[in-house]
Amino acid sequence: xxxxxxxxxxxxxxxxxxxxxxxxxxxxxxxxxxxxxxxxxxxxxxxxxxxxxxxxxxxxxxxxxxxxxxxxxxxxxxxxxxxxxxxxxxxxxxxxxxxxxxxxxxxxxxxxxxxxxxxxxxxxxxxxxxxxxxxxxxxxxxxxxxxxxxxxxxxxxxxxxxxxxxxxxxxxxxxxxxxxxxxxxxxxxxxxxxxxxxxxxxxxxxxxxxxxxxxxxxxxxxxxxxxxxxxxxxxxxxxxxxxxxxxxxxxxxxxxxxxxxxxxxxxxxxxxxxxxxxxxxxxxxxxxxxxxxxxxxxxxx
Numbered sequence: 455x456x457x458x459x460x461x462x463x464x465x466x467x468x469x470x471x472x473x474x475x476x477x478x479x480x481x482x483x484x485x486x487x488x489x490x491x492x493x494x495x496x497x498x499x500x501x502x503x504x505x506x507x508x509x510x511x512x513x514x515x516x517x518x519x520x521x522x523x524x525x526x527x528x529x530x531x532x533x534x535x536x537x538x539x540x541x542x543x544x545x546x547x548x549x550x551x552x553x554x555x556x557x558x559x560x561x562x563x564x565x566x567x568x569x570x571x572x573x574x575x576x577x578x579x580x581x582x583x584x585x586x587x588x589x590x591x592x593x594x595x596x597x598x599x600x601x602x603x604x605x606x607x608x609x610x611x612x613x614x615x616x617x618x619x620x621x622x623x624x625x626x627x628x629x630x631x632x633x634x635x636x637x638x639x640x641x642x643x644x645x646x647x648x649x650x651x652x653x654x655x656x657x658x659x660x661x662x663x664x665x666x667x668x669x670x671x672x673x674x675x676x677x678x679x680x681x682x683x684x685x686x687x688x689x690x691x692x693x694x695x696x697x698x699x700x701x702x703x704x705x706x707x708x709x710x711x712x713x714x715x716x717x718x719x720x721x722x723x724x725x726x727x728x729x730x731x732x733x734x735x736x737x738x739x740x741x742x743x744x745x746x747x748x749x750x751x752x753x754x755x
Contacts, residue, residue, distance in 0.1 A: 458531070458536065458537060458541075461531035461536045461537050462531075462537070462545055464530065464531055465507070465510060465511040465514050465530075465531060465532075465537070465542060465545060465546075466506070466507030466510050466511060466549075467507075467510040467513075470506075470510065471503060471506040471507055471510060473724065473727065473728065474502075474506050474599065474602045475499060475502055475503045475506065475602065476728060476731065477602045477603045477606070477621070477625065477727070477731055478498070478499065478502045478602035478603060478605050478606035478609075479495075479499055479606055480603060480606065480621075480731040480732075480734060480735050481602065481603030481604065481605070481606025481607045481610075481618060481621055482494065482495055482498060482499075482606040482607065482609060482610045483735055483738065484603075484607070484617070484621070484734060484735065484738055485606070485607040485610040485611050485615070485618070486610055486611070490610045491610065493560065493561075494561055494609045494610045495609075495610075497556055497557070497560040497561050498557070498561045498565065498605070498606065498609030498610070500553075500556055501553045501554075501556040501557035501560075501561060501565070501566075501569065501609075502553075502557075502569060502602060502605050502606070502609070503553075504549045504550075504552055504553035504556065505549070505550060505553035505554070505557070505569045505570075505572070505573050506573075506602075507549050508546050508547075508549035508550035508553060508573060508577075509550075509572070509573045509576040509577045509598075511542055511545055511546035511549065512546045512550075512573075512576075512577035512578075512581065513576070513577060513581045514530055514531070514532050514542055515532065515539060515542045515543055515546060516577070516581045516582050517581060517585075518532050518533060518539065519647075520647040520649060521533040523643075523646050523647040524640070524643040524644070524646065524647050525640075525643055526640055526643055527643075546577075550573060553569065553573075554566050554569070554570060557569055557609075561609050562608065562609065562612045564608050564612060564613070564614075565605055565608045565609045565612075568601065568604060568605055568608060569601075569605050571598075571601075572598045572599075572601040572602075572605070573598075575595065575597060575598030575601075576595070576598035576599065579595060579598070580594075580595030580598055585649060586649065586650070587650070588650065589650045589651060589652045589654075589655040589656060590652075591650070591651070592629060592630055592633045592634070592637075592651075592652075593629075593630050596625075596626050596629035596630065596633075597622075597626055599625065599629060600622045600623070600624075600625035600626040600629065601622055602625075603618060603621035603622060603625070603731075604618045604619065604621065604622050607621075616682075617679070617682070617684045620678050620679055620682070620684060621731075621734075623675055623678070624672070624675055624676055624678075624730070625727070627668060627671055627672045627675045628672055628723065628726075628727055630664065630665070630668045631664075631665040631668040631669045631672065631700070631704060631719075631723060632720065632723040632724070632727075634651075634652055634653070634661050634664060634665050634668075635665060635707070635716045635717070635719035635720040635723060636716070636717070636720045637651040637652060637653050637654075637661065638653050638658055638661055638662070638665075638707075638716040639713070639714070639716040639717045639720070641653040641654055641658065652664060662707050662708050663708075665704050665707060665719070666704045666705065666707070666708065669700050669701055669703075669704035670701065670704075672697065672700065673697040673698075673700070673701060676693045676697055676730065677690070677693065679693075679734065680693070685734055685737045685738070685741075686737050686741040687737075687741070688733060688736055688737035688740055688741055689733045689734050689736070689737035691733075692729065692730065692732075692733030692736075692737075693730060693733060696726050696729055696730055696733070699722065699726065700722065700723065700726050703718070703719045703722050703723075704719070707719050
């Protein structure tokens with residue numbers, strides 16, 4: 455494995471997984487008034503990272519044929535032959551099993567169960583089925599990618615909570631405009647690979663309208679933490695500024711100055727999500743707990 459360390463690391467999609475783990479860690483800090491317990495923070499982060507890396511490796515395995523046809527993915531280890539399908543499968547299984555053991559034994563069973571659901575949702579439901587079945591693939595399958603802050607929350611508290619579900623909803627609504635901006639730029643790749651992404655099946659103009667619609671919806675959804683008392687003025691101000699920036703990009707995308715503008719929208723969306731969650735954390739620490747002590751211990755249902 456040491457001879458292919460770089461290839462194995464690439465299988466985990468480090469940049470994508472880093473964003474997911476970042477959101478999970480923010481969920482941990484938001485779940486409690488003070489610092490989260492070190493055990494949940496360390497082993498929860500490790501387990502969630504390993505499970506996300508496992509799901510990404512399964513994605514490489516299932517998408518081998520597609521990856522070879524797309525310029526964006528043609529250099530992936532499996533597509534180039536640097537790693538064999540057996541090696542990728544073994545790596546994905548090892549990461550997945552190890553992550554479940556860490557989460558179940560060193561964190562809590564609920565987090566392990568939810569993480570396993572997210573892994574299956576992304577690797578099998580989205581990658582193996584939805585991605586090839588419907589242009590709404592990223593909308594339906596987006597739940598798997600939206601679950602990290604819920605995992606972070608349950609890792610610390612052992613319970614689900616409506617505030618954690620708000621974080622999940624934000625990422626769920628953020629995913630379509632984020633990914634469709636990339637799909638617009640890479641539409642020829644998806645057409646070549648016969649993947650029914652929205653710009654391929656419904657055209658670029660229709661997809662631009664969908665990006666705008668979901669961006670407006672995202673702006674509304676990001677107001678929920680402030681409206682429900684989960685966060686305060688620091689977050690609200692940040693969310694409005696960041697949302698205004700996203701809306702500007704979405705409106706400009708309707709008549710873009712050049713073909714590369716869709717990628718600029720995509721890149722802004724990544725920075726947007728990181729900054730939005732950073733504002734949640736800043737509000738949590740600067741303003742202080744706005745809820746009664748013990749709020750994070752109340753389960754849903």
